[in-house]
Amino acid sequence: MSDFDFFSVSDVDRARAMAHAQTAAAAAADIPDISSDTPLRPIQRVAVIGAGTMGGGIAMSLANMGIPVTLLDASATGLENGLKRVQDNYAITVKRGKLTSSEMDQRLSLIVGSLEMAEVKDADMVIEAVFEDMGLKQGLFRQLDALCKPSAILATNTSGLDVDQIAAVTSRPQDVVGAHFFSPANVMRLLEVVRGAQTAPDVIATLMDLGRRMGKISVLARIYPGFIGNALFRNYTREAHFLVEDGAMPYEVDAALKKFGYAMGIFAVHDMAGNDVGYQTRKAQMATRPTDRRWNDLILKLCDLGRLGQKTGKGWYRYEAGDRTPHRDPQVEQFIAEESARMGFPRRTMSESEIVKRCLYGMINEGAKLLEHRIAIRPSDIDITYLTGYGFPAHQGGPMFMADRIGLDKVLADIERLHAEYGFWWQPAPLLQQLVREGRCFNDLEH
Numbered sequence: 001m002s003d004f005d006f007f008s009v010s011d012v013d014r015a016r017a018m019a020h021a022q023t024a025a026a027a028a029a030d031i032p033d034i035s036s037d038t039p040l041r042p043i044q045r046v047a048v049i050g051a052g053t054m055g056g057g058i059a060m061s062l063a064n065m066g067i068p069v070t071l072l073d074a075s076a077t078g079l080e081n082g083l084k085r086v087q088d089n090y091a092i093t094v095k096r097g098k099l100t101s102s103e104m105d106q107r108l109s110l111i112v113g114s115l116e117m118a119e120v121k122d123a124d125m126v127i128e129a130v131f132e133d134m135g136l137k138q139g140l141f142r143q144l145d146a147l148c149k150p151s152a153i154l155a156t157n158t159s160g161l162d163v164d165q166i167a168a169v170t171s172r173p174q175d176v177v178g179a180h181f182f183s184p185a186n187v188m189r190l191l192e193v194v195r196g197a198q199t200a201p202d203v204i205a206t207l208m209d210l211g212r213r214m215g216k217i218s219v220l221a222r223i224y225p226g227f228i229g230n231a232l233f234r235n236y237t238r239e240a241h242f243l244v245e246d247g248a249m250p251y252e253v254d255a256a257l258k259k260f261g262y263a264m265g266i267f268a269v270h271d272m273a274g275n276d277v278g279y280q281t282r283k284a285q286m287a288t289r290p291t292d293r294r295w296n297d298l299i300l301k302l303c304d305l306g307r308l309g310q311k312t313g314k315g316w317y318r319y320e321a322g323d324r325t326p327h328r329d330p331q332v333e334q335f336i337a338e339e340s341a342r343m344g345f346p347r348r349t350m351s352e353s354e355i356v357k358r359c360l361y362g363m364i365n366e367g368a369k370l371l372e373h374r375i376a377i378r379p380s381d382i383d384i385t386y387l388t389g390y391g392f393p394a395h396q397g398g399p400m401f402m403a404d405r406i407g408l409d410k411v412l413a414d415i416e417r418l419h420a421e422y423g424f425w426w427q428p429a430p431l432l433q434q435l436v437r438e439g440r441c442f443n444d445l446e447h
């Protein structure tokens, strides 16, 4: 087993990690098959559809750079609440002294609400941010196809749906692209640009540039479940949950992740976001999903027990009224131990190192698969995605950077050990095996 120390980072390694982040941020703008002098489509007016959490934040990001936005919603209440949230967010920024009230008024004047879909007709770009439902999004894109002007870019903020299936219902799949913003969209620095099979080069170049002008880092991904960010995140959370089923308690997993450098552990994050996020979808998938592998369903059971997280005062932790501090809860810990026994998993002590290793190596292995399938252009694109969108500790440089630092031979040896012990999910990525055979590292793939 590798004796790599995940928890202390020397000043030299820290400085290298910081330098890597800077190089990665610059490199992400470079797309090998799209020339940097590709003429961009002018973006002078944008329509954002869906005035919810994401739509409001996206509208603010655009207004902040002086672009007029029409914020559309199907429901009057949805629109009213969305506009109110935008106003409140700006008011907080003014209160903190980071914006003057006249700047706030100027930005607010750029965001105009509407319930009339026909308002999209003058938009140079439409960014759709309605509920994550393929049928709903396809219906909307059919409408957009009929209403938008010919050169308009039609973007979807889907977190993981197949952009090609959305593009396919339009007569202009070359104009359809994924624009995956992160929450809160007016704050988070990452924009994942998702390239469909037919997305035109100038559409990609225009969206990448728009992200940059918004002060964000634009990273290009191809279509894959969860694109780059959520694909790795799925592996990270799955291992965290398996660790809990295998013997660690949520507070132990979270403590190890915090010691590694995360601001919050994953279970505290779940409790904050709500354990019921994605509950219906996951429940619906249970009947048809493959039975040859292990699934982590404990979170669904927690929801069935009413442990939705902070909002119900209990989740993976318990919370005192009016306080967000997570406290260990003997009730949930007993429940977890009983579930492990019921599933036949003998519980054993997990070291901090083993905890970080399983969460991190799950990401690295998936990252290698993304590179092999050309979902991500280069390893540093994965790192910058993680540093700017997923709270990966800056001084650790990103998962792929860490893999090189640890040594790919050591990482692969551990992944093979985990594969032998746990099976399916740890199938080593062929690219990782190849790099080890050839004595190369991820950084050798940078271009």
Ligand SMILES: NC(=O)c1ccc[n+]([C@@H]2O[C@H](COP(=O)([O-])OP(=O)(O)OC[C@H]3O[C@@H](n4cnc5c(N)ncnc54)[C@H](O)[C@@H]3O)[C@@H](O)[C@H]2O)c1
Binding pocket: 049, 050, 051, 052, 053, 054, 055, 072, 073, 074, 075, 078, 079, 082, 128, 129, 130, 131, 132, 133, 136, 140, 157, 158, 159, 160, 180, 181, 182, 183
């Ligand atoms: N919330 C996140 O953290 C997050 C992060 C990244 C991406 N996303 C994605 O962004 C999209 C929106 O998510 P959200 O969290 O902002 O949702 P939300 O529930 O907060 O808001 C969705 C809004 O869309 C409106 N709407 C629904 N159908 C509509 C239609 N046909 N026409 C116009 N408006 C319609 C609703 O009234 C609502 O106001 C989803 O695809 C989601 O997966 C969400």
